[in-house]
Amino acid sequence: MMSLIVFLSVVLVLGILYMIFRVSSLVGVAKAKEGKPDSANTVNAALFVVFMILSLVGFFWYSFTHFKSYTLPVASEHGVRTDGLFWTTMWVTVVAFVIISIVMFVFLYQYRYQPGRKAKFYPDNHYLELTWTIIPAIVLAVLIFTGLKAWTDITGKAADDAEVIEIVAQQFAWTARYPGVKDQTLGKVNYKLIDNFGNEFGLDLTDKNSFDDFKSLELHLPKGKEILLKIRAKDVLHSVFLPHFRVKMDAVPGMPTQFKFTVTKTTEEMRKETGNPNFNYELACTEICGRGHFSMRMPVIVEEEAAYNSWKAAQETWLKQNPNYLKKVPDALKEAAEIKAGIQKDPGAGVAAVTE
Ligand SMILES: [Cu+2]
Numbered sequence: 001m002m003s004l005i006v007f008l009s010v011v012l013v014l015g016i017l018y019m020i021f022r023v024s025s026l027v028g029v030a031k032a033k034e035g036k037p038d039s040a041n042t043v044n045a046a047l048f049v050v051f052m053i054l055s056l057v058g059f060f061w062y063s064f065t066h067f068k069s070y071t072l073p074v075a076s077e078h079g080v081r082t083d084g085l086f087w088t089t090m091w092v093t094v095v096a097f098v099i100i101s102i103v104m105f106v107f108l109y110q111y112r113y114q115p116g117r118k119a120k121f122y123p124d125n126h127y128l129e130l131t132w133t134i135i136p137a138i139v140l141a142v143l144i145f146t147g148l149k150a151w152t153d154i155t156g157k158a159a160d161d162a163e164v165i166e167i168v169a170q171q172f173a174w175t176a177r178y179p180g181v182k183d184q185t186l187g188k189v190n191y192k193l194i195d196n197f198g199n200e201f202g203l204d205l206t207d208k209n210s211f212d213d214f215k216s217l218e219l220h221l222p223k224g225k226e227i228l229l230k231i232r233a234k235d236v237l238h239s240v241f242l243p244h245f246r247v248k249m250d251a252v253p254g255m256p257t258q259f260k261f262t263v264t265k266t267t268e269e270m271r272k273e274t275g276n277p278n279f280n281y282e283l284a285c286t287e288i289c290g291r292g293h294f295s296m297r298m299p300v301i302v303e304e305e306a307a308y309n310s311w312k313a314a315q316e317t318w319l320k321q322n323p324n325y326l327k328k329v330p331d332a333l334k335e336a337a338e339i340k341a342g343i344q345k346d347p348g349a350g351v352a353a354v355t356e
Pocket of ligand 1: 169170237238239285286287288289293296
């Protein structure tokens with residue numbers, strides 16, 4: 001009832017405002033004298049110029065005083081390149097924006113109504129039209145093709161020795177899967193094998209490469225080595241976002257995606273650069289994926305390659321953590337699986353093979 005009254009009052013007030021506007025404009029028409037311009041015409045035209053000056057000053061003031069709060073330090077090789085592309089595009093569009101704004105508002109003032117001045121009929125000018133078509137076309141083509149080149153490099157084939165890591169998204173957490181240190185190859189997965197008892201990756205245990213894979217809830221990355229992130233989603237759309245590395249790629253159910261990049265600064269180095277001893281990289285979900293979306297973040301730790309390798313070697317394999325899945329391993333591979341997963345010591349090769 002109350003909302004109905006509020007609604008009707010709003011309609012009534014709008015109706016009254018409309019009637020006042022109609023009456024005043026009709027009075028204006030009745031009072032106007034032929035050929036004498038309204039002084040409000042010049043005032044309005046001048047106000048447009050004032051508006052333009054204030055807006056442009058505000059625009060540049062805001063952009064420069066808050067510059068640091070919307071740019072993050074960059075920590076990847078391709079990030080420097082994409083940042084360069086971003087700022088080139090930004091400057092080209094800012095210059096075009098300023099020129100268009102000035103011309104638009106100054107012309108409004110310059111060509112306001114004045115008695116005795118008639119508009120000139122100027123149907124077309126081929127040179128003018130060619131100029132304002134060809135120049136923007138060339139500039140846009142250069143911007144688009146340099147961007148496309150960068151994109152094909154990022155999403156292209158990774159180096160053979162690249163560090164392959166799988167990122168799996170689900171409502172509302174990220175899980176990483178690393179190839180084990182013994183075979184350095186991710187085992188096969190099949191979404192049909194995903195279950196509620198522990199096989200969250202859908203690991204295919206008939207593939208011997210899966211025996212030493214391990215799971216991590218932190219994303220550890222080596223500095224200076226090419227990394228290939230293989231990304232998939234188990235339920236809805238998510239998106240991998242590593243802002244400092246300028247990495248952003250959607251995680252799509254049923255359609256694996258990937259992104260390759262090389263990190264250039266360790267967490268420690270970034271702490272020194274930012275002057276923040278608590279600095280940490282993070283992986284955030286940047287696709288609204290449900291009500292727990294805000295909590296979908298994963299700590300990221302970047303180390304020198306040696307430290308990274310020793311972290312990897314210290315991790316327990318997935319199969320060792322879920323030994324009841326040994327029954328899914330074909331009989332012929334069972335012993336190899338136990339050795340590779342670190343459940344049983346390798347009797348043939350001795351201690352060296354286990355600690356390798
Ligand atoms: Cu998400």
